[in-house]
Amino acid sequence: MVLGLVLGAAGCMRSADPAGTESAESRPPTSERAAPEAGQPPSYAAAETAADSPTAPATDRASEQAAELAAEIPVAEIPAVPTPWRQTQPILPAGPGRPSAGLVVVPLAQDPAPAAPAPSPADAPAPEPPRCTTPxxxxxxxxxxxxxxxAMRLDVVPAWDLQTPAGLEAAAxxxxxxxxxxxxxxxxxxxALADAAAAPDEVSRDAVLxxxxxxxxxKTKTLQDRIAAYQTIALGVPAVAQAAQAPLDSGDPAVVAEFLRRGQYAAAVEGAAETSxxxxxxxxxxxLADGTREALMEFLRTGMLEAQAANDRQSVxxxxxxxxxxxxxxxxxxxxxxDPLVVVEFLRAGQYAAxxxxxxA
Incomplete structure (x- = not known):
């Protein structure tokens, strides 16, 4: 950077003659020239003496002048400031018709961080409403x-209880x-009807029927009732499933039929009584005190639901x-x-909302 400035200074020296016509012959001899002014670096005299030599090319004289200036011009010390700076004046040696030597460092003004504007009363956040907590x-x-x-099937009639209508012939x-x-x-x-139809004669047909x-x-009615008893186990009612095991293990079709006829309903009512x-x-x-099939089924059909509605009203x-x-x-x-459903909704959510x-409030 300094070398560039020096070369610029040399150019300024050559441009002292505005017309650019001054030559070495037109300048006065070295002995007649005035001594360097006070404060002027002595290198200027040497540079001008070297320029008087008619045999030295102009480029050589400029190079010698630049080298001497670079060796003797003091480098300006840049203040160690954290702010940006710019150079407003070039580094030039002092002399007649030349700018003053030195480096002027002017810190660039930095925009301060904008201060947060004070909130106006209109922009101030509204206070949070008081939080309501349900005691x-x-x-x-x-x-x-x-x-x-x-969830069970009511009015189950065991197949064992079904009988053939009286007065019918075998085929009917x-x-x-x-x-x-x-x-x-x-x-x-x-x-059986299909097998009878395929019989070769009437005697064989009657024998099949x-x-x-x-x-x-x-045998078929016994199988039908056992299947129905197993289906009650699949209902998922613990008391009923437990009560079905003994009849099935007995192998007696009459015992299985009694379970289907009454036992399954009695087990369901007993299970409800234990958890109600x-x-x-x-x-x-x-x-259970009545013990009849009709009383047990009536409780399971409507009595339990009505009693639950009464319990809900009592809770309210x-x-x-x-x-x-x-x-x-x-x-x-x-x-x-x-309406029992309105009471249910109040107990489920209405009481908490109120x-x-x-x-x-």
């Missing part, structure tokens, strides 16, 4: 309506079983004793609807 309260128990009712009796019997019994009767009514029908309370428990105990009444205003009003509305409303 703990004595909530009513979950609803019971429609829960825990055994088999045809009746083919059209009215349970699934497996009807299928067996249809096969009578043999089915005397032996095949009993209040009105449901009382209704289950009443059905118990909640009224210590209810907050919103809870009390919501409970009254649920009771006034006289309690939250009281907390934020």
């Amino acid at each position: 703990p309260f004595a909530a009513a128990p979950p609803p019971e309506y429609g829960s825990g009712i055994p 009796a088999v045809e009746w079983w083919a059209g009215n019997g349970p699934t497996h019994v009807a299928a067996a009767a249809q096969r 009578v043999g089915f009514l005397a032996d095949g029908l009993v 309370r209040g009105a449901v428990l009382r209704a289950a105990e009443g059905a 009444y118990a909640l009224l004793a210590a209810a907050t205003p919103a809870v009390w009003a919501a409970a009254q509305d649920a009771l006034a609807a006289h 309690a939250a409303k009281d907390a934020c």
